[in-house]
Amino acid sequence: MRIDLISFSCCEEVPGVESQFNCRFSAGGLGKLLFLRDLYSALRRTDGVYDSVVLHFVYPFMAFFLPFLRGKSRRLISVVWGSDFYRSSFVKRVAQAMIFWASTRIVFTNPETLKDFSRGVLRPKSRLCVARFGLPVLDQIERYQENDADRSALCGFFGLPAERKIVLVGYNSSPAQRHVDIVRELRRLDSSIRNRMHLVFHLGRGGDQLKSTLRDLLAECEIAEYTILSEFYGFSDIARLRCVTDILINVQVSDQFSGSMQETLYAGGVVVAGDWLPYQELLSFGRQICLVHSLGELPAMVEQIVVSKASSHTSPGLKDYIAGVSSWSATMHHWDDALFGGAD
Structure with a gap:
């Protein structure tokens, strides 16, 4: 061929x-x-x-x-x-x-x-x-989990603090990911909740202007716990990132069936998504995907997840479902x- x-x-x-x-x-x-x-x-x-x-x-x-x-x-x-x-x-x-x-x-x-x-x-x-x-990343996630990969080592690869909740804000540098709007909402969280979180922005290729905008906004919001990842990672490294992501915030304007979201769910993380996105078929697998009706509901939902420690495991049947439709x-x-x- x-x-x-x-x-x-x-x-x-x-x-x-x-x-x-x-x-x-x-x-x-x-x-x-x-x-x-x-x-x-x-x-x-x-x-x-x-x-x-x-x-x-x-x-x-x-x-x-x-x-x-x-x-x-x-x-x-x-x-x-x-x-x-x-x-x-x-x-x-x-x-x-x-x-x-x-x-x-x-x-x-x-x-x-x-x-x-x-x-x-x-x-x-x-x-x-x-x-x-x-999604080739699913196989890589499976390897890390089968080998009981150490969270501290996986976090250390990206320079992330393993003791905090890793919150991935969007998953690329597109404005549609609404990074700025999300940060403005998260500033409303009580400091006791924010201090348990570490925000991660994976901007990959491009996004220089966005990086500058985010740094200024995060300083204005007095949010010091964050990391901006600028590299374009391969499958193995993306699998590392999925394995340490506790919460993925995916409230973009529109989507079909995000691969990044599926990978996060497969690795055991929780996804906060807009209810305007076509993810209804995932709701039957429990509260590993949490829907918000508007950005204004985001702080309360994130706080609930952080307090409840809901990101400790994958919902029964969800891994099999994702593997069945996306491997x-x-x-x-x-x-x-x-x-x-x-x-x-």
């Missing part, structure tokens, strides 16, 4: 990829024009006809390149990540509709998002399917069907 990649993030060379073309997406009129030029060039340089052309994240501007994409393959697969569907303006939705109508398959990682999509976009239901992203062994055949099966 040959896989070629056009990356908009200019990522490092991806193992297993035959040819990789990096097109940097830049702000501003000139930056956008240069990006479109590079993308046009990359599409022309790709080889022949593929079995499938896959769009991960449905960028509206890809509508301009539909003739090229359809000329490369009879199968055009659009993978909806969530924010590309829920956060689109009217103009963007029109452009995306052109892409959806040209797609052989439209893939979702959550059945709820598929339902939302099917209400607004008239497309044959046979073209819609669910295929979750496999690569469970999801591979769904992707095989989405990419290579169905109507041409």
Whole structure:
């Protein structure tokens, strides 16, 4: 199997990829024009006809390149990540509709998002399917837990205090994670509760402006117990972070079925999530996922979790459920069907 990649993030060379073309997406009129030029060039340089052309994240501007994409393959697969569907303006939705109508398959990682999509976009239901992203981190978490990995050592890897509750605020540097809003709410916590917590912001690549903003805000709020992680970690290191996370705050604007959230739950942590996110199917597994109706409810919920020590173990059946829907062994055949099966 040959896989070629056009990356908009200019990522490092991806193992297993035959040819990789990096097109940097830049702000501003000139930056956008240069990006479109590079993308046009990359599409022309790709080889022949593929079995499938896959769009991960449905960028509206890809509508301009539909003739090229359809000329490369009879199968055009659009993978909806969530924010590309829920956060689109009217103009963007029109452009995306052109892409959806040209797609052989439209893939979702959550059945709820598929339902939302099917209400607004008239497309044959046979073209819609669910295929979750496999999570290699689950296997790494299992290894650490089977070997009774020491919490102090795992925390020490990131420079975190093992004796405090580790509270992960969001899980990337996107503004949609609402880091600033969360910090402003957590400042309302009594100092006796805040002193038992250590906030962690995993911003990964980018986010320099956000780092500066957060440091200023945390100083203003007199919150000294925090760590900003700037590295982009591999699967093994991410598993370390999941194993020491007691609470993950996930109140972003929209989502499908966050892999970071699933990994945290699998490792035994508690997730505080907005009830507007499509996580209802997880509620049957107990109070390991706690929903808030608004950001204003966040301090009380976090305090309740810290006091109750609810993050000591994984709810019965939850690990089996997550492994059953998100391990690569469970999801591979769904992707095989989405990419290579169905109507041409």
